[in-house]
Amino acid sequence: MKFTTRLLALGAAMALNSAYADEVQVAVAANFTAPIQAIAKAFEADTGHKLVAAYGSTGQFYTQIKNGAPFEVFLAADDSTPAKLESEQETVPGSRFTYATGTLALWSAKPGYVDAEGAVLKGNSYQHLSIANPKAAPYGLAATQVLAKMNLTQATQPKLVEGQNITQAFQFVSTGNAELGFVALSQIYKDGKVEQGSAWIVPAALHDPIKQDAVILNKGRDSEAAKALMQYLKGPAAAAIIKSYGYQI
Structure with a gap:
């Protein structure tokens, strides 16, 4: 009972x-x-x-x-x-x-391709730079702000590959369709380190928070x-x- x-x-x-x-x-x-x-x-x-x-x-x-x-x-x-x-x-x-x-990062799937200062952007040796659509994705807007601050807007314009969102921007780089791209740090980072490839963690001063x-x-x-x-x-x-x-x- x-x-x-x-x-x-x-x-x-x-x-x-x-x-x-x-x-x-x-x-x-x-x-x-x-x-x-x-x-x-x-x-x-x-x-x-x-x-x-x-x-x-x-x-x-x-x-x-x-x-x-x-x-x-x-x-x-x-x-x-x-x-x-x-x-x-x-x-x-x-x-x-x-x-x-959030934190923005410039990333390549290739180890050693992106330096710790992001100088690879000015080197102009790449064919494609991936970003998210700046009109729909805040990380894409932040990427355009970084390029403007570095006086690279015109130089990079012909190289831009635009994803509908930050996931697609990441996929362009991870599949090799773009040598490098601006992604969310969270996509490549876990427990204090970048998990794959090479990256420059973009200083917050280069774009709006x-x-x-x-x-x-x-x-x-x-x-x-x-x-x-x-x-x-x-x-x-x-x-x-x-x-x-x-x-x-």
Whole structure:
């Protein structure tokens, strides 16, 4: 009898937990793919909520959100797009915050090809330079700012290979279609080191800060999972993962 009572109590507790567990639909800037995948696992283990992510450029997500896409949370690659959505009353007031500050890197899949100062850009020995679309992807905009600061805009214009987002810009380099390109440091960096190829970590002074904001969208207004995710992103477990990929908090 006692055993049966315990089983019933356990079943009731599990049912109660599952009632509170939920899914949250998240639009994630492409540069944050690897960190959010790690965060999603920890988030589900710690809270029971499941994070379902879609990846793309911040500009493309803006258009999709305005057209009614079913996203509940938006993790952008900038702070201006969430602020714009906020001003257009597409978000939950007071939910926006900066979850990470990104770092730009000039990268080649070839070891030793990119020097620690980025002088390879001025060497002009390469045929193709990959960047993300500066109109849709903040990392692409930052790349154009770096080229302008280095007085290389005109010299590099014929060499540019433009990806729709930072993932495609990375793929152009990783597949050898471009000798080098501007990528998010998080795509090539883990636990304090560049994992493959060679890279120049671009000084922050060469471009506008890449402040990445998160916000709850109107479709997530009543979602407990959305609220839980935002709190989780502010906590120590998520912070440790975010920092391990080269972001600042």
